[in-house]
Amino acid sequence: MNTVETFRTGLEAVRAHRLRSGLTVLGITIGIAAVILTVGLGEGAQQQVASQISSLGANLLIVTPGSTTGAGGIRGGFGSASTLTVADATALASSTVAPDIAAVAPTVSRSETLTAGTANWTTTVVGTDPSWLSVRARTVSEGRFLTQADLDQHAAVCVLAPTTAQELFGGRDPVGQTVNVAGVPLTVVGVLTSVGASGSSNQDDQAVVPLTTAATRIFGGTNRNSVGQILLEATSGQTLSAAYQEADDELLALHGITTPASADFTIQSQQSLLTTATSVDRTLTVLLAGIAGISLLVGGIGVMNIMLVSVTERIREIGLRKALGATPRVIRRQFLVEASVLGLVGGVLGVGLGLVGAVALPHLVHDPIAISGAATAGSIAMAVAIGVVFGVYPASRAARLAPIDALRSE
Amino acid sequence: MSPGPTVIPAGRSRAGAWGRDAPPVIELDGVTKTYRTGSLEVDALRGISLAIDEGEYVAVMGPSGSGKSTLMHILGCLDVPTGGVYRLAGEDVSTLDETRLAEIRNRRIGFVFQQFNLLPTLSAWRNVELPLVYAGVERHERRERALAALDRVGLTDRVEHRPGELSGGQQQRVAAARALVTDPALILADEPTGNLDSSSAADVMGLFDELHRAGRTIVLITHELEVAEAAERTERIRDGRIVDADGPGAGERR
Known part of the structure; x- marks a missing residue:
């Protein structure tokens, strides 16, 4: 079975359970949006500090006495x-x-x-x-x-x-x-x-x-x-x-x-001020991103949960597909594709929500938000990776099912 | 087959083409199967030897608990025997791993189940093309062959219907088309009429008759004498052994 067919089958399975897939995707969406916004807020604060400090004069050294x-x-x-x-x-x-x-x-x-x-x-x-x-x-x-x-x-x-x-x-x-x-x-x-x-x-x-x-x-x-x-x-x-x-x-x-x-004097550079200021901001960003990461982890666990339910619920389907000639590898790939599709859709929607938030939030809290392309692409990749990582266990469970047990179950 | 519009030419018998020298489609030699549940060992099959030739229509009959389901799993390459040798179309399949078994099932066996086992989200032709998907057949050819198989079971006008929109008899016909589509050496039917009312059952049995006349090798697992009588030969199984190799009408055709 080629890759196109695997994806088609995976997409059909996601579509067949719209509500359940939607809720799973929602978990990932919120996690990704939270990551994008917190990282964006941190980046924005860093850029603001950097531009303020450079407005004091570039390449500046300040000698102070004592x-x-x-x-x-x-x-x-x-x-x-x-x-x-x-x-x-x-x-x-x-x-x-x-x-x-x-x-x-x-x-x-x-x-x-x-x-x-x-x-x-x-x-x-x-x-x-x-x-x-x-x-x-x-x-x-x-x-x-x-x-x-x-x-x-x-x-x-x-x-x-x-x-x-x-x-x-x-x-x-x-x-x-x-x-x-x-x-x-x-x-x-x-x-x-x-x-x-x-x-x-x-x-x-x-x-x-x-x-x-x-x-x-x-x-x-x-x-x-x-x-x-x-x-x-x-x-x-x-x-x-x-x-x-x-x-x-x-x-x-x-x-x-x-x-x-x-x-009896001290020489300071704007660079050292900048470093101090940005390191404070970076600490804050890491903290916020950590919290957002936890929500992403929860989303990933949601994917795993849904995939396990899906394997149990579709045990007859898996048995049938095996009887018709699907190898364990094909079954594993199909479930991995399903999980990563959930991750991908969640990632794309999360980025969308994050971008909307980045436009709307500065009107409310007066903090600049900087969304970088790299962070956006990284978030989507992360969402897919979460789908795959949390899909591995359910997928291998599906692949390991003996066809007779799967077919027999009611 | 009563309402089906298509007539299959009888000249397609492979037995005729290959002659008597061809190896049997199924050859079981002292096959045993032991299940282990904790410390308890259950001998489901206690040494079954059986040969089924190309083009035969054989019913395997036995009460529940007789081991006929286990036999069907082994015949269908869904499970491997504990002892003995099973040759399917000349190939020893008793020691193959899961992946190779999947390939054998895909190429050589067409299943028809009691529960139909159609995927409810897919239309009739998409259900029929499934084995071809796993065989790696190209998409255009898949659709052509699926439509041809549906045509053969008389469902040309139902190809886009989902299983839920079809009657039980029609669903079992779709399942039969799915079993036919890979042109397998063996069609294995497990209580195919068990979930059907009598008229649908007669309809499906008619279809098997017709497939048999067209030269297909069919093994039918059942516990109903009525159903078994439709086959040209009946093997009775009890307590994991073949008890009576003779059945209604078996002698004259062998």
Whole structure:
């Protein structure tokens, strides 16, 4: 008996018991749809995190001071200078010292209250230099960004992020207006393009001023050469680790530190942030997929149950087919085909239900769902495999039946 | 066969074509069958020797428990003997495995059962073509041969009917067509009239008569004398032994 005939016979048997086949298929359908949706939710969350992190600037390295004093960089002891300085940033910007570093942006930041007319808004004021724009992968939607001249002249200018501009000026054009920060009037020269919120730090709510202006006129204090962070941009994704090494070596040398373990700074890459964030998401995905997998297992047991019932119920049919010349192999294949047809139909319907869910669910829960072709094809293959695996035992029971016993039974 | 429209030419007798030198279709030599149920051994057959020639119409008759069902299972290659030799069309089938037995059943034997054993979801011709499916015959040829077999049993106008839409007699005719379709060496009928009213039974017995006249080898298992009398030779079986090799009308035709 050839394959076409085997499939025809299997399909006829499935069709002959529509309700029972339908219920079995339903079990598989729900299992597959659950797997597709949970994996899709996990993938969607991972993609979202990845795109948010890359929006902070590609190939970015962040140098923060004080590895021993916590991620916040809060240093103990009064009067002690912060460990990162403008000089460090200048040294790293040299293309001979660090050829794989494309741009360097030292930053200082502090929360300040900005006022414009009667409106006031508290936000992060970032003091930096012109390369910040490219390092952060930002663009300006109106006006211009800071220039070297602004820096040299300690100019009283600022560039606002879109949310900040909206809060202070409403619908009005902020360019050319004046903003007061800690008593210093600053002229707004530009507005940044929106990149959306990411995590706890809202990239659309900040005010950017020249580093020199921030140090001497706004923040003041004794450590006018120290900086809060140095942002480094590697020349490409491939040179990121080389850039990391160069920055590490140069800063250790500048700070006169011989043992890397006692370094007074930390270099982080967006990659390490991304890895952490995605690994959290992945754990969640695995957990959800595990639960969905259990429902798939239950569906598989349903297939096995139905196939066993089917073998018992059709014992006379099996006996007859054997009497007419069906070999045990042919009988086994016929039942395996039946089981895998149940799996296949369940898989295809499950994928369909999953896709419908992927379209409908984001309207309800605001979580993105990413359905990949590979996951879809994999689910269908998995459904068929479940049919086959759970069909093996019933099929071999059918194949082993002695024709006389099968024919005799009532 | 009373209402059937077809007449089968008598010249098709294979016995005539092969002559007396051809090996018997069935040759049993000291066949025994012992069933083991736990520690209990039951001797269902205690040494049966029997030869049935090409073209013969033989009834095997016996009360229930006589071993006639066991004999029929062995004749039909549904079971293998515990001892002795069984040759079917010259081939020793007493030691074959399940797969080879399935092939022998498919090629050499056509079954007609008391319960008809038609698949209720398939139309008449699809039921008839089943043995050809397992023989690996190509689809177009299967349909042609199935229709020819249904034509031979007088059911040309019922080929697309399902078993549930046919009378008992018609169902047994479909089963007979299924038994004929592979052109087997032996047609084995197990109480073929047991589930039929008397007119349908007469109808089916008429069909067997006609098949016999056309040269088919038929073995009929029954417990009814009336049915056995239709055959040209009767073998009586009791307690696992052939007790009387003679039957109504047997002598004159051998």
